[in-house]
Amino acid sequence: MRDRLVTAAERVVAETGGDALARGVYALIRENSVEVRIYLHPAGERWRDMSTAEVTRLWRAALGGEIAGLESLRFAADAGGPGRGPQVSVELSHRDLATLERATEALARELEAFASVRDVDDGFEAGKVQLDFRIADEARSLGLDAAAIAAQVRARFYGAEAIKQQRGRNEVTVKVRLPADERTSQSDVERMILITPDGGEVPLYQVARVVPGRADTAIVRRDGRRVVTASANVEPIGETGRILAALTEDILPRITVDVPGLSHSFEGRQATMRDAMNAFFRSAGISLLVIYVLLAIPFRSYVQPLIVMTAIPFGFVGAVLGHQIMGYSLSIISVMGIIALSGVVINGALVMIDYANTCRGEGQDPEEAIWNAGVRRFRPILLTTLTTFGGLAPMIFETSRQARFLIPMALSLGYGIVFATAIVLVLIPSLYMMIEDIRSLGRKAAAQVIPLRPTTDLPEVAADAGAPRRLDAAE
CATH class of the missing domain: 1.20.1640.10 (Multidrug efflux transporter AcrB transmembrane domain)
Incomplete structure (x- = not known):
């Protein structure tokens, strides 16, 4: 996968200016992921002043269609600075992992139906292949639990510390494990002999069942619930509003009805x-x-x-x-x-x-x-x-x-x-x-005076019946 990405990047650089466009191509493998970067010259110094988004578009086109066995692929023209990341990021949460995986797959299919959506990722990564042990009831009757079985399996395949020796200023650790020809297949694991607490011996397949599985690359929880983020890029970026409106009004409510107990929220740029x-x-x-x-x-x-x-x-x-x-x-x-x-x-x-x-x-x-x-x-x-x-x-x-x-x-x-x-x-x-x-x-309303009706039904009062008198100066 790294070679295909690097070859496509080098072809884009060669066809669009060569050294006048980019300083080189960088590739790095981290466990089960590959990161490839094209280092462009500063803006204004590039060939034809080509934008980072244009180079990214050409790189995606040069890589071709879908790649078999690839879990997810994302091209980013804004890997640094504020506002970076996918244009659409939807975080789904459910207590059942299998149900959550089905919901994210359904959401990814809905996003892929939009013509302007690119690099859809359902958020699930299969991880590396591993062997899971299912402890049988016979193990408990012999005094073996999951921790004891795991410790013996680790010691035989990874090694158990036997001694530490001082060699000059350095300390050397000596570990002991099974020979290489006895730890090459799943059958070697199942036929491995375990030691019981009372000193007895028992084959591993009698006390545990070995089931092929995959290790989780990352486990993310929010408020105690497992969450997975489905994401996608949008081109042109101006279509992001229409995609978010469709998710809010139609797609997410429909998925929530089909999957009871599912909750969702917009994260990333939307958050x-x-x-x-x-x-x-x-x-x-x-x-x-x-x-x-x-x-x-x-x-x-x-x-x-x-x-x-x-x-x-x-x-x-x-x-x-x-x-x-x-x-x-x-x-x-x-x-x-x-x-x-x-x-x-x-x-x-x-x-x-x-x-x-x-x-x-x-x-x-x-x-x-x-x-x-x-x-x-x-x-x-x-x-x-x-x-x-x-x-x-x-x-x-x-x-x-x-x-x-x-x-x-x-x-x-x-x-x-x-x-x-x-x-x-x-x-x-x-x-x-x-x-x-x-x-x-x-x-005007406050200045208006409302006239009062004269009262004619009241008895006359004599002028001298308690009325105040006016005194003249002569008196």
């Missing part, structure tokens, strides 16, 4: 994004509260800060549109840019409302005040927006691969503030007049 979004909502809540307090103090109003903060949702919409226009997917870096955007996008609404309040203090009516604010503050708001976008433009339109890590944040800030400003110039005056109209209606 990272989920944690980032939870942190985003917490940070966004705190940020919005702080912004509201800082606006309410100078405005001396509970409503006007809300008018200013209406620009924030439109900034989010602009950030999403910017990613779609530039062909980028939302990422954790994009979320960080959106958080920063919430404090920048309110500047235009803030200066407009502040100028309107100043005009109101000079005696202007609300309509005239907000009209003057829109006219007098249009140029500063527009210039501030354009200069902000202009400052971010070099990063947004940068083509080097070193800048791709920060481009999503620049997209969120640049396109978010442009879109929000276009909406704010129309929306803020409208909201301002709506609030003033509501206040005017409230004042």
Whole structure:
């Protein structure tokens, strides 16, 4: 397998620039897995500036179709840095291992049905072949348990420590085990003679049954339950959302119904994004509260800060549109840019409302005040927006691969503030007049006086019957 991978990698390198593309091919065998890497030159120095994803695609095509006996195969163009790993990772959990294996196989078959899914791995690895011992009842009657039988089998095949000798500065351990011709087959194991606690001898096949099996390469548990992660890559990566939606709405619910007791969760990149979004909502809540307090103090109003903060949702919409226009997917870096955007996008609404309040203090009516604010503050708001976008433009339109890590944040800030400003110039005056109209209606309702009906059925009261008298100065 290593030779096939290395040959395919070397052929891709030779056909796409040779030494001008890559510095070499590296291969490493770890027990039952093989890792092969192509070390490319830094971005900008490669032949035709070929991307890592393009080299990976050519490598996969050069390897050909399925390989017999291969458990799983994965090509990765993002082996390092944040956001690495398969685009889809689903963790399944069940108390029965056989049931869990069937569920992961069913999920893998569903993923393979998508044309954009590559490198599907059901998460199960057969591991190395081993011999399992099933202890019979006769062993217990002879005083042998699993630990005693395992210790004798290990000593005969791996070796038992006989003596340690000092040779200069080194300590030499001498182990004793069966001759090589007596430990070459499964029958040698079954015919092995065991020593009972009372000194007797008994063949292994009389006290234990030898069953061929496989060793687990890894055992992963979560909350005491065995878990297996099925994963896959998606090309193009923009199709990941559609695959996840199909898993959430159709495939996983159907498998859960067919396999009672099965639980599932998205891990890997999805878990990272989920944690980032939870942190985003917490940070966004705190940020919005702080912004509201800082606006309410100078405005001396509970409503006007809300008018200013209406620009924030439109900034989010602009950030999403910017990613779609530039062909980028939302990422954790994009979320960080959106958080920063919430404090920048309110500047235009803030200066407009502040100028309107100043005009109101000079005696202007609300309509005239907000009209003057829109006219007098249009140029500063527009210039501030354009200069902000202009400052971010070099990063947004940068083509080097070193800048791709920060481009999503620049997209969120640049396109978010442009879109929000276009909406704010129309929306803020409208909201301002709506609030003033509501206040005017409230004042009119409070100013109305409801007349009382005169009371004619009460008896007249004499003027001098306890009524206070007015004293003249002469008296």
